[in-house]
Amino acid sequence: MTATKSEDRVALAPGSIVVIRDEEWLVRAVEETADGTLVHVQGLGELVRDTSASFYTSLDEVVPLEPARAQVVADDSPRYRTARLWLESTIRKIPVPLGERSLSVAVQGLADALSYQQSAVRKALDPVNLRPRILLADAVGLGKTLEIGMILSELVRRGRGERILVVTPRHVLEQMQHELWCRFALPFVRLDSAGIQRVRQKLPATRNPFTYYKRVIISIDTLKSDRYVTSLRKQRWDAVVIDESHNLSNAATLNNRLARLLARNAEALILASATPHNGRADSFAELLRLLDPSSVPADDRLDPDEIRRLVIRRHRHSPEVAQVVGGDWAERREPDNVLVPATDEENAVARELEETWLWPGRGGSPYSGQNASLFPWTLAKAFLSSPAALKETIDGRLGRLGHDDRAGVERQALHRLAELNDKTLRRPPAKYQRLVEHLKQIGVGRGSPVRAVVFAERLETLRWLHRSLPSDLGLPADAVALMHGGLADDEQQNIVEAFKQEQAPVRVLVTGDVASEGVNLHAQCHDLIHYDIPWSLIRIEQRNGRIDRYGQKHAPRITALLLDPASERFAGDIRILAKLVEKENEAHTALGDVASLMGRYDVKSEEDDIRAVLAGSKEFDDVVRPVAAVTAGNDLGALFAQLFDAPPAPMPEPSATHQSETTAGTDLGSMLYDDEVSYLEDALREAFIDPTAPPARGGVGWRRDAAFGTVELNPPPDLVQRLDVLPQKYLAERDVTDKLVLATTPARGKDRLAAALRDSKKLSWPDAHYLAPLHPVLDWAADRALAVLGRNEVFAVRGGVNAPTVLLVGTLTNRRGQVVSVAWLTAQFPAQDDPSFALIAPHSSAREALASLGWDRPRVNPGPIDDVEAFQRLVAPAVDQAEKHLLTLFEAAANDVASRVDQWSTRLKRWDNDAEALIQRSEIKHRRASVEQERAMVQAMAPDRQLARPLLVVVPDVEGVTR
Template sequence: MSAAAGTVTTLNVAPGSVVRVRDEDWLVTGVDQTADGPLITVQGLSELVRDTTAMFYDSLDTIVPFDPSATTVKADASSEYRRARLWLESTLRKTAIPLDDDSLTVADAALADPLEYQRIAVRKALDTSNLRPRVLLADAVGLGKTLEIGMILSELVRRGRGDRILIVTPRHVLEQMQHEMWSRFALPFIRLDSQGIQRIRQKLPATRNAFAFYKRVIISIDTLKSEKYIQHLRKQRWDAVVIDESHNITNSSAQNNRLARILAPNTEALILASATPHNGKAESFAELIRLLEPTAVAPDGKVIEDEVKRLVVRRHRNSPEVAKVVGGAWAPRKEPVNRLVQASPVEDAIATELSDTWLHPSSGSAPGASNSLFPWTLAKAFLSSPAALTATVTERLKRIKPASGHTNPEKEALERLLTLSTTAVSGTSAKYDALLDELHRIGVAKGTPERAVIFAERVPTLHWLRDRLRKDLKMSADQVQVLHGGLTDVEQMAIIESFKQASSDIRVLVTGDVASEGVNLHLQCHELIHFDIPWSLIRIEQRNGRIDRYGQRHSPQITSLLLEPTSGHFSGDVRVLTKLIEKEHEAHSALGDAASLMGKYDVEAEEKAIRSVLAGDVALETVVHDADQVASQGTVAGLFARLNKSASASATPSAGIVQTGPQAGSTGLYPDDLSFLRDALTESYASPAHALPGGVGWSEHPTHSLVELTPPPDLARRLEDLPQSYLSERKVTERFMLAVTKARGKETLARALQDEGSTWPEAHYLGALHPVLDWAADRALASLDRDSVFAVRGPVDHPTVLLVGTLTNRRGQMVASSFASVEFPNPTNTDFALQTQFSSSAEMLASVGLHERRSNHGAVAGVDALTALVAPAVRAAQVEMEQLFAAASDSAAQRVDQWSHRLSTWEDEADALIQRSDLKVRRVSVEKERELVEQMAPSQRLVRPLVVLVPLDHAVESNEGTN
């Protein structure tokens, strides 16, 4: 059996262990189980490899773990035991949080204000009853799924499960996602948009796998599904994969689904996110659930409802647990305004021509009757704008071949329309005049801060509006911008990011539906105008969600402009579209899911159904249901309604963030991250402030909660993986400014989004996962010999050894951890020791007074005698912790057995069915599932000493020169 299939390795190491490889000493920072055996990631300790990172396979190199029992004790003569505190803090920071710890350790410390319903989503993803973090974040538009993604990824990183992460998004939100991950969570991702790919081509050979070179990547699904990347992906394993807008991967015959099926079994954590997570078809929803957990869908294709409840998070704006906490951070939407506009004479003439000749002809058939959809294409174009109608007619005329000596009724009818539409383009448009009135009502003008987003479907409409608005509002090209899918990804992102900033010149954003998915337009804008109405509830909901989302401080106003001609038929059509706007608002209030009202879950299918209504073939009520009807249906939509009710019923009120120390998730040694960083720099560069030697400039601005750092070469190299636009705009490898409080971090981020020329904050928040802190911890760990721990004085009665015990699985992940103190009342009799167990490092350190700084009156004497206490302390802790580890191992093994039983049950059911080809494909996924499950079994126990404490009156070493 291969290592990937579950062979137990004899390599007893864990993050924080010390090993000897190739005659050099290394600190283990990560352990991964691969098909080729254990792979360890290390940081150099000995002189030749100091500040070097490397990776070694147990199958290729001789890896010799250091025996913790052989640890020697060294005295610390530094001021306030700075060296010991740094080494201890760094060791604890590098010790992963166990998998069975469901507390939030770093998510709440990010640069955001997580709400309780978002914490519930994170806890669900980390649920210890699951072997792997797998979740579908299906919250409705605007509830902060990106924030939930960042919180989950942060917790995975702190648990040692987030080293390699891939985020897959639509291309127009690449920069937005990258910005959020770095600015709020200090998680840097390499963005592989068109420019990023070009940079890689310059840096890497064409045959090199970019995913092996970069650990954390964000890329668009359109780029990733190319055959070149597909081949690279087959060879890569990930700790976590995020697929945003995952409703785009449910079609089992499409390339997007093929990509997802490659990624899903090759990652441990899988986060899918979509506000529209199903298309109403049971098989499509089953495909999404199957990606998360193959056995959550029975072999016959039926979704197991209890499994869906375990895997899916679904809430909307008016869900009780959401509504009670969003408060003023999400102002409630105003009643929508549907403004009926009396058509101008030329618009009225066009409507009459379309109705009498194309839509409802007295002859019974329209010109060119072979294409029954084209008349509705003309109608839709006209309802968008005269410019869109002109473009549609012109394109149709180009495809009509002249027939010599014969008249062509279709051509003649099109030419009549073209004459009318051309006149309307340059003449008076009542709907355009109404748009100008709305912009004046809002207060949009050259010298005011008010803004508006105008949505329209057709690109000719966008350009027509842009040109007329610039002229009539007397605005520059920068002030009225147009956004559509024909722009490059870089151009799209530049416009979107600019619109978020208060300092931006943009006052009117005229956009197509490219901006209806995943784009945040609410930061500086709360007015949205539908210049035309999509014939789809999904599109209407997506559009409205651009400004109606969490973080919107002003009540969003949705305004729809509806042209009302005198033609009776056309006026009826307008009334149907008005009803769509009203129905979307009803669903927003009751279900949070407008798509469920029609049950089509596809824009084209909804448009087809609305055409049938407009054609008089079917009543609107039979196509668009009420919210109450949807909730009672035994469909996927009904299931989601039950999910929402279940989530609301099970949500418990929170008393807020509970902090047991100065900083949530801290070890208790340092009151904050700045204190740790300051000590680390002082120790490494031998000067307390201002101009630290060795190429590090350091200055503090306490009144502004800011510090400045000039990164030394080894830190600058690490920073190369930060977002490239951030590096170029903020030049942080030359001067890195850090905000050291959350309040200052929020302020600098808000300023960047409002007043500055860059959306990247000038001062980056020094959060718990910041790479500068990681670098500082590595330097501190490398400062002590591999076989040593420090001795310090503390408020103890007898010599005491503090230890940490860890239980890891076959993937090198932390299953459980425990902390202990072993006290020796009679150091000459090491068989007699008093032992105390602790559940956390903070609890242990507080029990012996290490949570407080104390003066160091000189290096501790008698370190040889103290060294003799280490081995018996390790043995005593091993015996005492064995019971804990046995219980944790049994619990983990029980979950593995339960998972294995589910897999076996699924396979037995599959064997009983006819061997369809799709079942064979699913069986491969289940077999890979079994491999992953087997790797989760606990395998390694390790107890390591952390520090030795002696009483406060312990003697001073006579010769301190060695320290």
């Protein structure tokens, strides 16, 4: 498809200036909707400078400022500071094109430069997919949160990330918010229980919070409630992230209902899970359909090529990962399974369990319930956890018993077991004594920085450990922290935060499996103890991944404590649990996926199988397969091993067409300044008479310490407003709203981020935040710089040209308002008296275009151009001839996108043909609706408008002027 010029459509392309309600706005995006043309804008005028808005052309008069009629004004500022700032800010606001394969801001944050993470970002942004939709299925510890941050950063820079929703488990809300802000300068509001309360105080009850906040982090448990579902139906998102997305695959759940809704209303969709499938092809197909409804044929077959296209999966020992992580991810030690001989009292309980409950004689089990094979092992599991857990289980069962004869027999048996269990509490249990001994051996104690995390399944065990450990370790009460799922989300987040802090008093974290997913515990800790072993490989892997992950500089030490009763039968079966720890370690090294060993892909199902092994109805080797058997199988686990454990196929080289598209003007760094801080400093000097003066005297208290690598300023109210979504505790404790301190180099940024973990304030949010390219302070500076010119004006300046020259930028966009390609042009007028003749020169980048004008370095301004009116008549012919040139220049890019659209349409048509034979199935009708929506989206991706906009009029230098 070849883009053509149309007066009404061209002027509404991104980058154009419009007047709405008598205020000037910069067009950020334009999209065609069922209700007409929707224009997304950013305010330029004084009254709307900090306002983002959207207007329908059918409801508001949207008056484009015609580029050909731009007025030329002379810049009289020292060293052309005003023009330089305006031009730099304009370039920063031009989105990176959709088809750009190079990464820009993603590699300029505080994430380490890891090639495997960058390849994941490139795959997510691959223009072959038309829109970013990906399942990040990297194994535990590889940094999926960082990959998410990098993808979102790129989307923002490409004009595709204005409205973003991130959905996570509630205990990692702050961790996600912290990473996105501290490493990528992306501010999100966190709607945990405290955040929601704040919103309720701030907004009317009838106000939809998703219209007020454009970037939100919220838990899936909160979001799936009917209250929010109603609000979400009305929202369109540029990008949606759903963490732990394996919880979405069951089509009958509220989680899946929410995911379907979000998938329909989102341009980009990022799903993340270290356990991407549950072994069932139909469930995994549901995840693929969320990403792309046509990726799974109507007959539900899984296509390996589609899986490879939509899924990214690596593990710690994948070649792509192992060769780059180096010392930043120390190899874990061999797991240490410690068999702890039971005390006499514990042996008495074990014998009672064995003889009365687990393997009773002719009389059978005393259990009076319906599932006689299950409850005895529930007692056994509680016993192996702790006497406190067994007491809770016995008391709970006694409370539920009836009063018939059968219940009476069970009641007597339970009372007898309870009496024996009470005796174990008269002295410290054997496993507990071994735990205390182990913690002391590894260095946990008063005055020592050593930390450990202790996992147990039963809440009563956790509470008992929390009560007992401080005194037995010689530690104060606050040195042992307790975390479990019954705590409020903000309490859980505070505990995780404290465990990361070097100055926090906590030395031992006692936690249940609520902390086994998503939480990073490796900052100060490399010792993990399984006080009881889960009867699930998945759970063991999840626990271990809390300290065995990228960034762990010490070899993770994983210890499992197993009670070893004297009873040979019971003890023999208990040793089976030790094999689980060993099998997890084997699969971690070879596959990065332990779930495939048992093939259940579900914690409960794995527990049921292990219970059957312990009961003697199944063999361990039949339940837990060798690694070789997994890779040689024919199930979904084997398919994943074959697809992702083989050496990765090389990424295809960009074609010549793609090269012309992606190099047509995409510069990925600052154009006119050496670095971000130089740009910010110039912007402040332009905006304030003396930026170093305090606010009371009209400045912002600007201070720059180049040697220390920091700057600071007192943020004005309009900048404070942009930071208000960040945690109030962080803003207050770091005094951000009074004195904003910024790190100006990546090294300094990482140093302050690491220092925050040693800070006396016990707050992991740094005291100096890194000035990344997307930082709100830079966006604030750009908005101020763009407001200096009047309505539809461009600057006239002097430069290194032989004849008057107009700098122009051309953009090609699609019906969704997305920039497909960018071109930089200069129009030189050798004969100023004849403006009908111009030499149009295309440039490969903004940097090259500026260099051709002598504007790739600062210039002395000898004074404003006197005869500026003489150059006014060059603008219209420059725009006109540039538009004609762009038709040819953009043809290759337009045809390339149109070709991809045609390929996508062919896929959709093929899906339609396959579905015809199955249309009577209700789920096919539902899927067809999704595919139809996809079809409309695909058609809107084709380029349909272009804009040529003058940016600068450059006249020859005055003779003798020093540059």
